[in-house]
Amino acid sequence: MSDLLERLRGRGWRMTAQRRVVAEVLDGDHVHLTADEVHARAAARLPEISRATVYNTLGELVSLGEVIEVATDGRAKRYDPNAHRPHQHLVCSGCGTVRDVHPHGDPLADLPDAERFGFTVSQAEVTYRGLCPACA
Amino acid sequence: MSDLLERLRGRGWRMTAQRRVVAEVLDGDHVHLTADEVHARAAARLPEISRATVYNTLGELVSLGEVIEVATDGRAKRYDPNAHRPHQHLVCSGCGTVRDVHPHGDPLADLPDAERFGFTVSQAEVTYRGLCPACA
DNA sequence: TCCTACGATAGACAGAGTCCAAGTCAAGAA
DNA sequence: TTCTTGACTTGGACTCTGTCTATCGTAGGA
Ligand SMILES: [Mn+2]
Ligand SMILES: [Mn+2]
Ligand SMILES: [Zn+2]
Ligand SMILES: [Zn+2]
Numbered sequence: 638m639s640d641l642l643e644r645l646r647g648r649g650w651r652m653t654a655q656r657r658v659v660a661e662v663l664d665g666d667h668v669h670l671t672a673d674e675v676h677a678r679a680a681a682r683l684p685e686i687s688r689a690t691v692y693n694t695l696g697e698l699v700s701l702g703e704v705i706e707v708a709t710d711g712r713a714k715r716y717d718p719n720a721h722r723p724h725q726h727l728v729c730s731g732c733g734t735v736r737d738v739h740p741h742g743d744p745l746a747d748l749p750d751a752e753r754f755g756f757t758v759s760q761a762e763v764t765y766r767g768l769c770p771a772c773a
Numbered sequence: 774m775s776d777l778l779e780r781l782r783g784r785g786w787r788m789t790a791q792r793r794v795v796a797e798v799l800d801g802d803h804v805h806l807t808a809d810e811v812h813a814r815a816a817a818r819l820p821e822i823s824r825a826t827v828y829n830t831l832g833e834l835v836s837l838g839e840v841i842e843v844a845t846d847g848r849a850k851r852y853d854p855n856a857h858r859p860h861q862h863l864v865c866s867g868c869g870t871v872r873d874v875h876p877h878g879d880p881l882a883d884l885p886d887a888e889r890f891g892f893t894v895s896q897a898e899v900t901y902r903g904l905c906p907a908c909a
Numbered sequence: 910t911c912c913t914a915c916g917a918t919a920g921a922c923a924g925a926g927t928c929c930a931a932g933t934c935a936a937g938a939a
Numbered sequence: 940t941t942c943t944t945g946a947c948t949t950g951g952a953c954t955c956t957g958t959c960t961a962t963c964g965t966a967g968g969a
Contacts, residue, residue, distance in 0.1 A: 651935055651946060672926080687949050692926065708847045711957090713925060727884075727892055736890050740883040744899055747876040748863075754872050756863055758903035763880055767894035787915060787966055808957080823918050828957065847925090849956060 641703060641718075648701065658683045659694045663704065663718040669726075669735040671713040709735060709764060725763040731772030738765065777839060777854075784837065794819045795830045799840065799854040805862075805871040807849040845871060845900060861899040867908030874901065 641660050646652055662678045663670070670678070676691040695716050698704035707715045709728045719737055727736045744761035777796055782788060798814045799806070806814070812827040831852050834840035843851045845864045855873055863872045880897035 653935075653947065655948070673924090685949085689927085689950080690948055693948085706847065708844060711842070711844045711850050714847045727888075727890065727894065729892065736892075738884060738888040738890075740880070740888065741885065742878075742883045744876070744880060744883075745901070747878045747880075748874060748901055749877065752863075752874040752876065753903075754863065754874075755906040756865065756872075756901075756903040757909050758863065758901050759866075760902040762900045762902070764898045764900075765881070765884055765892075765894050766896040766898070767889075767892040770891040773893050789916065789966075791917065809955090821918085825919080825958085826917055829916080 644703070645701075654683055655679075655686050655690045656694050658686065659691060660698075663698075663716065666719070667736050668719070669707055669709075669715040669717050671715055673713065675716060707735070709733075725765065727765040727767070729769035729772055730766050731768050734769050780839070781837075790819055791815070791822050791826045792830050794822065795827060796834075799834075799852065802855070803872050804855070805843055805845075805851040805853050807851055809849065811852060843871070845869075861901065863901040863903070865905035865908055866902050867904050870905050 642652070642657065645656070645660070650656065658679045659675060661682075662675050672688070672691055672695060675695065676686070676688055679686050679691060695704065699706055699716075703718070703720055705717045705720045707717050707726060709715060709726060710733070715735065717737075724737045724739050727738045728734070740763065744763055745758060748758060748761070778788070778793065781792070781796070786792065794815045795811060797818075798811050808824075808827055808831055811831065812822070812824055815822050815827060831840065834852075835842055839854070839856055841853045841856045843853050843862060845851060845862060846869070851871065853873075860873045860875050863874045864870070876899060880899055881894060884894060884897075
């Protein structure tokens with residue numbers, strides 16, 4: 638994730654300990670943390686980081702296209718650092734685990750013109766639901 | 774929607790003015806109201822109906838399978854009386870308008886086994902996003 | 910008409926997120 | 940290295956969405 642820090646520096650970001658630790662917490666595959674989870678993990682490394690700063694930093698990362706927001710349930714949004722490879726999500730109805738998945742085909746192609754109501758449709762988000770091995 | 778009221782009566786529902794007006798507000802096509810919108814429209818007909826009753830009634834309708842909950846954004850859930858015909862949603866990124874759509878094909882079939890991580894996948898929800906004619 | 914269990918109500922409470930005024934500090938200037 | 944300053948951080952108040960509870964009211968059967 639140091640490449641992310643490099644990109645951010647290149648964009649003129651002032652590099653603070655808070656921003657660094659938030660970026661570090663978001664490193665990895667299949668990472669889909671809530672803002673409060675990010676805050677908890679960040680606070681383990683930097684105890685006095687505030688919730689407001691976590692929200693600010695996450696919002697900035699989303700604006701820059703480095704992180705995407707995922708709303709899989711009616712609860713807290715999740716923050717996903719896998720922003721450069723398009724993908725969909727598979728969610729366990731039991732425990733809430735989220736995995737990145739890459740379905741075949743283009744879901745946009747399955748929506749006939751007659752079903753577009755004159756909209757300019759630009760994106761299709763697919764959420765698959767089921768039970769993970771542990772919950773089944 | 775009087776057929777809905779009939780079904781509810783058949784299920785042993787005590788028929789109150791509040792429940793009747795909530796059911797009436799949910800009548801129509803492409804209806805995707807938030808709980809507060811339902812409350813506002815219900816209160817126009819029955820001024821003293823409470824928020825708690827609206828939430829209770831919506832929750833009961835969802836349990837009975839007469840209404841589905843739709844979470845198109847990270848904000849308030851929307852309540853959809855079109856529960857008997859499976860469909861997906863097309864959402865305007867500008868104004869938030871939601872339309873019911875019926876894509877071709879089965880999105881489940883597009884998810885390869887290798888991308889299922891051992892899950893028992895049972896459902897796929899698709900949200901199409903774009904701009905409606907008015908917002909474009 | 911009367912009873913009573915089921916439903917409605919107001920308001921307290923909780924979770925998620927936003928906003929603000931005041932204090933702090935990263936990083937360029939000298 | 941030290942100075943300066945505007946960008947960043949902070950705690951807490953506030954908003955929005957939703958849940959819960961104690962109390963009151965009433966639909967519908969006896
Ligand atoms: Mn993801
Ligand atoms: Mn719908
Ligand atoms: Zn699970
Ligand atoms: Zn629109």
